[in-house]
Amino acid sequence: MKKIFFVALILAILAIGVSANFAADSLNNATDLNKAIDDAKSQNKNVMLIFSQDDCYYCDLLKKDTLSNGDVISKLNEGYVTVIVDVNQQPQLAAKYKVFGTPVIVFMDSNQKDIGRIEGYVDANEFLDYIKGM
Numbered sequence: 156m157k158k159i160f161f162v163a164l165i166l167a168i169l170a171i172g173v174s175a176n177f178a179a180d181s182l183n184n185a186t187d188l189n190k191a192i193d194d195a196k197s198q199n200k201n202v203m204l205i206f207s208q209d210d211c212y213y214c215d216l217l218k219k220d221t222l223s224n225g226d227v228i229s230k231l232n233e234g235y236v237t238v239i240v241d242v243n244q245q246p247q248l249a250a251k252y253k254v255f256g257t258p259v260i261v262f263m264d265s266n267q268k269d270i271g272r273i274e275g276y277v278d279a280n281e282f283l284d285y286i287k288g289m
Contacts, residue, residue: 185238188248195236195265202267203235206249206259208242213276214258224279230286235262262289 185191188204195202205222207214221227231237242249242257252261262271271289273282 185236188238188240191236191238192265192267198236200265201235201270202263202265203231203237204248204252204261204263205237205239206242206252206254206261207239207257211257217258217276221277221279221282224282227279227282230283234286 185194188202191202194200205217207218222231240248242254252259254261256274258274258276260273261269263269271285273285277285
């Protein structure tokens with residue numbers, strides 16, 4: 156009985172450690188564009204808007220494969236404040252940035268000047284190459 160308890164305790168400790176590491180390697184997303192712009196100004200960063208919607212295969216693929224990549228996360232957390240925008244919940248914002256399909260990523264400086272745009276799915280390598288080229 157003591158062995159089972161000990162093994163369960165070790166597994167619980169490992170699970171906590173793994174989830175803490177996973178949380179540390181996640182993208183820091185804002186939910187409000189105005190706050191994100193203020194944060195970008197105070198942190199001397201750019202803003203990245205990720206336009207997506209539920210039941211969008213390529214949006215899910217972008218989040219799962221590209222935006223969860225460790226190198227992408229590091230680069231974005233270093234230089235960008237990111238905002239995920241659901242086009243169905245914020246259609247006025249999608250219209251403002253001329254988003255007619257998803258996913259679309261809009262890059263802008265903290266003064267809201269567009270500095271780049273990706274339409275559709277890109278893998279992590281393409282994404283990193285795009286950011287380096289900006």
